[in-house]
Amino acid sequence: MAIKTVVALLVGLALASVHVAEGQQQAKVTRIGWLANRPDTGIANRNRASANAR
Amino acid sequence: MLAELGYVEGKNIAFEFRFADNEPDRFLALADELVRLKVDLIFVSDPNAAPAAKNATRTIPIVFLLGGDPVVAGLVDSFARPGRNITGVTDIATVLGGKRLELLKETIPKLSRVAVLWNPRTSPQQWKESQLAARELGLQLYSVEVSTAGKYEEGFKEAAKARSAALAVTQGPLNNTNQKQIVDLAAKKRLPAIYPRRDFVESGGLMSYGADRTEPYKRVALMIDKILKGTKPADLPVEQPTKFELMINLKTAKALGLTIPPVVMMRAEKVIK
Numbered sequence: 001m002a003i004k005t006v007v008a009l010l011v012g013l014a015l016a017s018v019h020v021a022e023g024q025q026q027a028k029v030t031r032i033g034w035l036a037n038r039p040d041t042g043i044a045n046r047n048r049a050s051a052n053a054r
Numbered sequence: 055m056l057a058e059l060g061y062v063e064g065k066n067i068a069f070e071f072r073f074a075d076n077e078p079d080r081f082l083a084l085a086d087e088l089v090r091l092k093v094d095l096i097f098v099s100d101p102n103a104a105p106a107a108k109n110a111t112r113t114i115p116i117v118f119l120l121g122g123d124p125v126v127a128g129l130v131d132s133f134a135r136p137g138r139n140i141t142g143v144t145d146i147a148t149v150l151g152g153k154r155l156e157l158l159k160e161t162i163p164k165l166s167r168v169a170v171l172w173n174p175r176t177s178p179q180q181w182k183e184s185q186l187a188a189r190e191l192g193l194q195l196y197s198v199e200v201s202t203a204g205k206y207e208e209g210f211k212e213a214a215k216a217r218s219a220a221l222a223v224t225q226g227p228l229n230n231t232n233q234k235q236i237v238d239l240a241a242k243k244r245l246p247a248i249y250p251r252r253d254f255v256e257s258g259g260l261m262s263y264g265a266d267r268t269e270p271y272k273r274v275a276l277m278i279d280k281i282l283k284g285t286k287p288a289d290l291p292v293e294q295p296t297k298f299e300l301m302i303n304l305k306t307a308k309a310l311g312l313t314i315p316p317v318v319m320m321r322a323e324k325v326i327k
Contacts, residue, residue, distance in 0.1 A: 028066070029064075029065070029066055029067065029068050030066065030067045030068070030094050030095075030282060031067075031068045031069075031070060031091070031092075031093045031094050032067065032068070032069050032070070032093060032094065032095050032096075032097055032278070033069075033070045033072065033088035033091065033093035033095070033096040033097065033114075034069050034070065034071045034072065034096075034097050035072050035081065035084055035085060035088060035096060035097070035098045035099075035100070035103040035106070035107055036071075036072075036073055036074075036098070036099045036100050036103060036227075037073065037074050037075070037076060037078075037099075037100040037102075037103070037227035037228075037231070038073050038074075038075060038076070038227065038231050039071075039073065
């Protein structure tokens with residue numbers, strides 16, 4: 001379930017980033033702030049260590 | 055698959071994760087930190103994170119995925135017209151609290167006393183809704199308030215002392231992250247329990263009823279997509295799920311000596327045998 005959830009979210013975000021990039025001359029890195037109690041998805045878990053390290 | 059779609063994390067999109075780790079007072083500082091980093095959008099998935107983010111910025115778009123009523127929580131003006139820089143998806147856990155009690159009563163027709171496990175910090179709306187539903191169903195509720203992970207054992211002891219014959223678990227970050235402990239305690243106390251998410255049942259819980267977990271994330275993703283393409287959050291109505299699922303664990307039912315009535319079984323989307 002977590003994998004499906006993450007894939008669904010990232011597909012949307014991927015599409016978003018593609019559309020944003022298409023409208024610009026230079027590729028922009030879209031930054032999403034993710035504010036939660038604890039990681040609840042694979043992507044959040046994967047990035048937990050780096051988030052806490054900052 | 056993501057590469058095929060042209061998405062490369064760190065190349066054209068990046069995430070800044072901030073977690074409060076069961077210390078909701080930290081959300082204000084964490085939200086401020088994200089604002090200082092000038093992120094393009096803030097995604098929140100905790101009832102305490104949403105107001106913190108809302109207070110931290112009036113310009114950066116905020117998208118939430120929450121269980122309660124965002125109007126009652128003061129996040130948006132209305133579902134149709136959210137108002138400011140914030141919109142999102144609610145899984146209407148508030149209303150589903152009553153539905154879960156109804157399912158428990160259908161599963162155990164003689165049921166009269168039910169313990170409700172809720173967190174006063176994050177799920178007061180669900181407790182209120184449960185009380186309303188209990189009156190209609192003729193159930194007597196016993197409130198088990200748990201706001202830290204160390205209080206579950208004590209809460210279950212209290213519920214047993216109060217002769218609760220079943221348990222309804224509310225949706226919330228604390229319960230979600232402590233699901234194994236909750237499921238184990240319910241088994242230890244031999245309490246038939248209904249949970250807000252299917253992963254509790256996959257961990258050995260008796261039954262769950264809630265919104266399909268994938269659909270809200272898809273809706274959130276589409277919402278973020280629209281905002282990144284220029285739509286204002288104020289113009290995106292708050293969305294609600296349309297798919298709900300009942301899941302039953304027959305192994306757990308057998309261990310509890312419980313027979314699930316056919317009328318309930320027929321409605322189950324998934325059954326663990």
